[in-house]
Amino acid sequence: MSDSPNITMKDIARDLGVSVATVSRALKDSPRISAEKREEIKRYAKEHNFLPNIIAESLRKSKVRPIKIIGVIIPEFEHFYFSSILSGIEEKASSLGYRVMVAQSLEKYENEVNICRSFTESKVCGIIVSQSKNTVQYDHFQRVLNKGIPLVFYDRICTGINASRVVVDDYMGAYAAVTHLINSGCKRIAYYGTSLTMEIGKNRYNGYRDALLKHGMHPDNRLIKNCDNREDAEVITPELMRIADPPDAFFAVNDDTAIGILYSCKRMGYHIPEDISICGFTNGQRAMACDPMLTTVEQRGFLIGEEAASILIDQVEGRLPKDRVEKRVVRTRLIIRGTTK
Incomplete structure (x- = not known):
């Protein structure tokens, strides 16, 4: 038999010509099995990468406890x-x-x-x-x-x-992020989000929209994109920045998308945050690994x-x-x- 992580006690018993019960007892160091036989079985199990079936063991014990x-x-x-x-x-x-x-x-x-x-x-x-x-x-x-x-x-x-x-609290997280962008002087804030059929997509979009409306600004459909990953962000962002009145800020549904926006804008020659402000949502390790480090909503x-x-x-x-x-x-x-x- 070739080494395999899927070897079972039944396989060991067959290969060594003993019963499954003998294998089980040997692996548990039962004194009912001779020391020599225990060592033979344990050595064979180790050589063939045997791992106990935790689920099966739990099922056996579930008769007395969940x-x-x-x-x-x-x-x-x-x-x-x-x-x-x-x-x-x-x-x-x-x-x-x-x-x-x-x-x-x-x-x-x-x-x-x-x-x-x-x-x-x-x-x-x-x-x-x-x-x-x-x-x-x-x-x-x-x-x-x-x-x-x-x-x-x-x-x-x-x-x-x-x-x-x-x-x-996806809604308040988005609302706070967009409010920060507005208070820092941003006038045209793009939104990169996920499908509105998902609750997080709906709630984060509503937070974005309501922050704009609260400050007398109206959502521009040209600045609202269904985009929730870095790859798509790097395709969409250059196109959006070439329209007649491009955004001066972005709020993204997650950090990876925000980082895609960040590096797209930098490749186009924009300075961050002097020309373009960007905010993400997650606060993962990548948020501190980019240059400049990313403003983001921490999800905990x-x-x-x-x-x-x-x-x-x-x-x-x-x-x-x-x-x-x-x-x-x-x-x-x-x-x-x-x-x-």
Whole structure:
């Protein structure tokens, strides 16, 4: 047999001509198995990268106590915001004796459906999820709830499902950012956002719009773009800066998009923030790695993760009824750096 991380106790038992029970006992150092046989089995397991099946072990023990594995779905690992949320979830879960099983949807609805099915079949005690950008049908989430499995949304919530959620105050974060741009003298503020079918897209756009209206300015549709990543920002921004009355500031739905705007403007010869002001939304590590450092709205992802895990575990352990919908909002704060005046 070739080395494989997927080798099972059944494989070891077959290869060594012993029973699965003997393998199991040997790996647990049971005195019922001779020292020589224990060492042979343990050596073989190590050489073939055997890892215990944590889920199966928890299922066996669940007859006497609930399984303590939480399923977490994140859109993409590469984003600092989602990784910081995951850190918060893991720390809170670990402190309460829970383990975390993580999968990424890669922003695909089909992946999300399959992950929910896999988590359900694995008997996780609950699921924490930020839905993908492409999710417009929610039957897979409802099936989770119908099975009595607690479900908590974070960041991108599903308004069509009656489940608990933890979000940042997207509206006030955007409102504060755009108000700062206006107060610093900006007159034509562009908005790069995500789809208005998503709650975060809707709330951040409304904060942008209302800040303009509050200060006697009206949104210009030419300055409002559906753009939520750096690659698209680097294509759209030069085109926008060539119109007859270009923007003098940008508010972007996330830091990566804002950084795409920043470097596009610099390549065109603009000085930041003397000519163009830019504000993002996240306050990830990249916000401090660009030049100049990015003014941005801090989302406090770690706290969001802690809150989501806390709600879910309280529902699992009965401190909160499973059918009770908890809605928690984490306040944002504006971090002013070098890309605004």
